[in-house]
Amino acid sequence: MERKEISQAVIGRLPRYYRYLGELMEGGVERISSNDLSKRMRVTASQIRQDLNNFGGFGQQGYGYNVKYLYTEIGKILGLDKNHNIIIIGVGNLGQALANYAAFESRGFILKGLFDVNPRLEGVAVRGVPIRMMDELKDFVINNDIEIAALTIPKSKAIEVAAMLVENGVKAIWNFAHTDLSLPEDVIVENVHLSESLMKLSYNVTRYREEHEEE
Amino acid sequence: MERKEISQAVIGRLPRYYRYLGELMEGGVERISSNDLSKRMRVTASQIRQDLNNFGGFGQQGYGYNVKYLYTEIGKILGLDKNHNIIIIGVGNLGQALANYAAFESRGFILKGLFDVNPRLEGVAVRGVPIRMMDELKDFVINNDIEIAALTIPKSKAIEVAAMLVENGVKAIWNFAHTDLSLPEDVIVENVHLSESLMKLSYNVTRYREEHEEE
DNA sequence: TAGATTGTTAATCGATTAACAATC
DNA sequence: TAGATTGTTAATCGATTAACAATC
Structure with missing residues (x-):
């Protein structure tokens, strides 16, 4: 069609x-x-x-x-009339910010799981969803029909984790890690590079400052 | 020139x-x-x-x-060779994530202040910077040569706070609130609309799903 | 019907890519 | 010098804007 x-x-x-x-x-x-x-x-x-x-x-x-x-x-x-199962990998401040993002559910994004490496976070719940350890991640993805994974982990880990997720059925990565992910082209990657956003701002404010410096 | x-x-x-x-x-x-x-x-x-x-x-x-x-x-x-004084308004998870963002300082972004409405946060320090209450904001901006303000507050407050900041000398807004800010055109606004980013992802993954549905 | 406003074609503008002469 | 690769001009492509006939 x-x-x-x-x-x-x-x-x-x-x-x-x-x-x-x-x-x-x-x-x-x-x-x-x-x-x-x-x-x-x-x-x-x-x-x-x-x-x-x-x-x-x-x-x-x-x-x-x-x-x-x-x-x-x-x-x-925009696909907001359908449900999308989502997990968050990395429950630091940014991961928690996403997890707490209230509008999530009302738009059809169902927070299914939270994962982190920090053993002190194990079992702690955010919005009723318990934090799990990374060694459970693979099985969880396979068994829970996860469509989207938000990656809020350091770039050193992001590439391999993303590859593993995709291999096990994840269709889209919401990537907050400061790196590019090269994944099969049928995988959707949406990058949010905060540092790059801030640099753009920095460019514009610097340029403006220079253009208006006169004494 | x-x-x-x-x-x-x-x-x-x-x-x-x-x-x-x-x-x-x-x-x-x-x-x-x-x-x-x-x-x-x-x-x-x-x-x-x-x-x-x-x-x-x-x-x-x-x-x-x-x-x-x-x-x-x-x-x-990009202006990374110069220092840029920055404050964060709204010290929820997202504000804290930004505050903790290590690369900040190495790139010349100096975190000068943190502000929130929650009295329980008063004086609590993040990265050595104490959280202040909103009533101190105006004077702080005037006296500390603040160039950039990150807004991680609800949209209902964002517009008026932004206007006040700009009136008192802030040159750029890093806007995480889900709203557009209409400010004088010499003010730099860099938007990070996470919900819009997720919707884009949703569009792409939904489209892909539809195009490949065959049984 | 007359007025308003869409849907769509055509014109313009800007950004990307290709090509190649300049030059290290 | 010959080879490599830039800087830059020209060609192409795509996105935005303008215009207007279709139609509610």
């Missing part, structure tokens, strides 16, 4: 549409035109219409878009 | 170059050609040369690039 490839640029914007539509919905707004939405979001109306039309015609001429409907549809596109 | 604007696409790639060059340096590699680097990083050699030449000619024909030199130069471009 020939589906044209959708660029990651478009996909990267969908969650932001979803967020704005959610807020509009909360605010009781029933319909919105691409033009009104473009003003709120500070993007062009053209881009909104182009982006949405990659997935189908969700609007109606002369009316605009029904907020609730569009919100639901984008949710479906 | 007419400086041509450099696209965020290029800037976004610099930290990755920096990381690879750092690893090469650790590995004792002295020089590298754009071609060799392109193979490791899985980008085109052309892109590497184009990207670098936005900032100057760092290589030498017939030789390639000196790893150590290029690493240092990219560090300078």
